Amino acid sequence: MEPIARWDYAGEGLDEQQIPAAPWELVRGWVEQARARSQQESDLREPDQISIATVDADGGPSVRTVLMRYLEPAGPGFYTNLDSRKAVALQENPKIAGTVTWAPMFRAIRFEGTARLLDRDTVRTYFESRPWGSRIGAWASAQSQPIHDRTVLEDRVRELELKFPDTGHADDVPLPDNWGGYLIDCHAVEFWAGRSSRLHDRLVYLREGDGDLADDCWRVERRQP
Numbered sequence: 001m002e003p004i005a006r007w008d009y010a011g012e013g014l015d016e017q018q019i020p021a022a023p024w025e026l027v028r029g030w031v032e033q034a035r036a037r038s039q040q041e042s043d044l045r046e047p048d049q050i051s052i053a054t055v056d057a058d059g060g061p062s063v064r065t066v067l068m069r070y071l072e073p074a075g076p077g078f079y080t081n082l083d084s085r086k087a088v089a090l091q092e093n094p095k096i097a098g099t100v101t102w103a104p105m106f107r108a109i110r111f112e113g114t115a116r117l118l119d120r121d122t123v124r125t126y127f128e129s130r131p132w133g134s135r136i137g138a139w140a141s142a143q144s145q146p147i148h149d150r151t152v153l154e155d156r157v158r159e160l161e162l163k164f165p166d167t168g169h170a171d172d173v174p175l176p177d178n179w180g181g182y183l184i185d186c187h188a189v190e191f192w193a194g195r196s197s198r199l200h201d202r203l204v205y206l207r208e209g210d211g212d213l214a215d216d217c218w219r220v221e222r223r224q225p
């Protein structure tokens, strides 16, 4: 085996003096900087990818990567199939955690909270913005269910392409009832900034009382790396 490559995480760090009272501006700033980097450098292809952890009714954890296509003061969110394994777990236990990692920037944000379904208007607006092929795919895939082989899926796609032909209009493929999205109503948001010798900065916003990411209801705690 090749020797392990070791990187010194020589990031800028993060200190209490430079952060806002509520996490929203910092979340938005880091996401915008990651998106900007993805346009300029080849080391960060998908700045919106977020790993989402859920727990099923038996306490079994599972984690998968999705795209953070919703980001508002109400929380970060994503779109998915509402019969998928993650969605079934969230119906049983709405506790959820998500981590966005931008390794080339020595940064990560961790979100913890409760999953809330996105409203249908928000879901429809996003669905209609997707390419026709992806909208067909949402109908074709019974996400998380076993399938005999790939041809079954491809045959279903061909049928749906005939049923919902591409007219160039946003409403040529209707929104499936079982396609939707969730946001994380956060009670904790951690900003991780990598620094030399593994002496990273970790600043955790903890929600005290009601409010969203932009509201004045957060206290900040520094944690050891």
Ligand SMILES: Cc1cc2nc3c(=O)[nH]c(=O)nc-3n(C[C@H](O)[C@H](O)[C@H](O)COP(=O)(O)O)c2cc1C
Pocket: 046, 049, 062, 063, 064, 065, 066, 067, 068, 078, 079, 080, 081, 084, 085, 086, 087, 143, 144
């Ligand atoms: C980069 C990347 C982006 C993904 N984006 C999504 C997404 O936005 N929504 C989604 O449902 N699955 C997405 N997936 C697929 C999920 O990782 C996962 O396979 C799927 O949601 C089924 O998960 P589940 O069986 O735990 O419900 C993505 C996978 C990768 C690697």
